Amino acid sequence: MAKTNRKNSRASGLPPGSLIHIGDQKVNKVKITIFDYNLSEFIEKTADTIEESFAYKDRDTITWINIDGISDISIIEKINQYFGVHPLVLEDILNTSQRPKMEDFVDYLFFVLKMIYIDDKTKQITSEQVSLILGSNYVISFQEKEGDVFDPVRDRIRNNKGRVRKLGSDYLAYSLIDLIVDSYFSILEKQGDEIELIEEEVIKARDNKIMQKLHRVKRDLISLRKNIWPLREMVNSFIKSESKLIAKTNHIYFADVYDHTIQAIDTIETFRDMTSGLHDIYLSVISNRMNEVMKVLTMFASVFIPLTFIAGIYGMNFEYMPELKLKYGYFYVLGLMFILAVFMLIYFKRRKWF
Numbered sequence: 001m002a003k004t005n006r007k008n009s010r011a012s013g014l015p016p017g018s019l020i021h022i023g024d025q026k027v028n029k030v031k032i033t034i035f036d037y038n039l040s041e042f043i044e045k046t047a048d049t050i051e052e053s054f055a056y057k058d059r060d061t062i063t064w065i066n067i068d069g070i071s072d073i074s075i076i077e078k079i080n081q082y083f084g085v086h087p088l089v090l091e092d093i094l095n096t097s098q099r100p101k102m103e104d105f106v107d108y109l110f111f112v113l114k115m116i117y118i119d120d121k122t123k124q125i126t127s128e129q130v131s132l133i134l135g136s137n138y139v140i141s142f143q144e145k146e147g148d149v150f151d152p153v154r155d156r157i158r159n160n161k162g163r164v165r166k167l168g169s170d171y172l173a174y175s176l177i178d179l180i181v182d183s184y185f186s187i188l189e190k191q192g193d194e195i196e197l198i199e200e201e202v203i204k205a206r207d208n209k210i211m212q213k214l215h216r217v218k219r220d221l222i223s224l225r226k227n228i229w230p231l232r233e234m235v236n237s238f239i240k241s242e243s244k245l246i247a248k249t250n251h252i253y254f255a256d257v258y259d260h261t262i263q264a265i266d267t268i269e270t271f272r273d274m275t276s277g278l279h280d281i282y283l284s285v286i287s288n289r290m291n292e293v294m295k296v297l298t299m300f301a302s303v304f305i306p307l308t309f310i311a312g313i314y315g316m317n318f319e320y321m322p323e324l325k326l327k328y329g330y331f332y333v334l335g336l337m338f339i340l341a342v343f344m345l346i347y348f349k350r351r352k353w354f
Contacts (some may be wrong), residue, residue, distance in 0.1 A: 020073075022095040030069035031146055035157055036061050037165050042157065050075045054082050058137070062169050063138040064157075068146040070094055079140065083108075085133060093142050096129040100230040102237045109245055110136040111173070111234065113180050114227035115148060116187055125187060125220045127227050130180065134173045134245055141176060149183045170246045174253045177235070181257055184228060184264045188271070189323060191220065195274055204320045210282055218275050225268050232261045299354055303344050307337045 032047040038061045047053055056063040070076065076090050089110050092098050103110045111132040119126045131142040141150075153175045156162045163174055194217060201210050235258045239251055246254075314323070314333060323329045348354055 017319055020091075020094060022097060030067060030072045030075055032068075032075075033066045035064040035066075035154070037157055038062060039165055042160070042165070044158065048225070050078050057135075059084070059137075061137065062165075063174060064172055065138065065140045066143070066150070067141065068143050069145060070096075070142050083133070083135070089133070093131045096144060098129060100227065101235045102234045102241075104241060104243055105324065106243075107135070109173075109238075109243060111177065113177065113231065113234075115143075115180050116224065116227060117185060118187065118190065125223055127223070130176075132173055132176060134169060136245060137169055137171050139169050139176070149179045152179060167250065168247060170250050171253065174250060178253070178257050178260070179327065181231070181260045181264065183262075184224070184236075185267075187224065188264060188267050191217065191224075192267075195271060195278070198295075199274075199278055202278050202285065211279075214275055214279050214282070218272070218279075220281065221268055221272050225265070225272070228261065228264050232258065232265060235261055295354065299348060302348075303341050306340055306344070308338075310337055 032053065034043070034044040034045050034047055034053050034056065036056045036059065041061065045052075050067075053063070053065045056065075059208065062245065070093060073094070076094060078089065079085055080090055084107070086105060089103070089105070092110070092112060098112045100114060101112050109132075111134070113132070114127045115129045115130045115319060116127050118124070118127060128144045130148070133140040153172070156164045156175075164172060194213075198210065198213050200218065201213075235254060238246070239254050239258060310333065314321070323333075326332065
């Protein structure tokens with residue numbers, strides 16, 4: 001949270017709509033890819049400049065412009081000049097600490113989502129902001145870096161499979177949002193597997209690092225909840241929107257995304273309850289194990305206290321002690337101590353104290 005606040009502090013004092021990149025993901029070169037298609041035509045190309053994509057705006061086709069890397073402010077400014085995007089939208093695109101949301105600007109819709117993945121190096125859950133601008137015949141997507149979950153949509157466009165080339169830009173936006181939401185379930189599945197492993201370790205309570213693992217999982221779940229929970233509100237706003245950019249026949253698809261979002265949130269809440277329960281169970285197991293140890297030690301102490309008392313009496317250095325002159329006094333005392341110890345063990349056993 002402190003790191004996020006430090007990011008946002010960079011824009012403190014600047015006028016609204018100031019274009020400043022706030023985020024960690026920076027690429028050496030921005031990659032721009034263009035998919036232009038209709039039912040019978042298809043063009044795919046990698047553009048060297050953003051100006052190459054402008055020619056596709058007024059065609060009778062659907063155009064998907066994907067921009068990997070948002071640290072180059074000049075590209076964002078040119079998007080503003082040609083597509084007429086509001087400066088506050090551009091500011092939100094560059095500020096990667098935005099929460100998922102949807103905003104209706106009549107001529108276009110603006111979406112902010114979080115694409116979540118597990119970092120291969122750190123093995124930690126990481127989020128990347130994805131911004132979408134949906135126009136009448138185009139979709140512009142902004143990503144912090146190259147690499148995403150959109151390959152299935154690309155394949156469907158290339159091979160003319162499914163409905164994507166038969167329907168409009170709103171269905172393309174739905175497909176991209178749906179893939180982002182579906183990717184959450186693979187992350188949640190891995191979280192579930194890790195919780196099951198921790199559950200086995202908790203029962204055994206042999207690993208001293210269990211608490212660290214539990215806290216890491218709880219932190220990851222909090223991060224997931226933070227990124228996914230607002231998505232429900234965003235998709236719901238999309239469903240209820242009366243924008244002319246969304247065909248009524250496509251509302252059912254966004255309703256399906258809404259159901260997936262609710263399912264992901266329910267799964268997160270379940271996992272959070274499970275981790276809290278595992279935390280309590282671990283503490284109970286450790287406490288019970290400590291009680292068992294203390295019970296054994298107390299039992300031994302209870303047995304040896306009277307024996308120590310007897311040994312202490314005959315260890316006193318008085319000259320006149322009647323038993324000191326007995327020929328078999330030593331053996332009598334040992335026998336008494338043995339009988340007393342056996343009696344106490346039998347008593348403890350009958351009381352079911354061990």
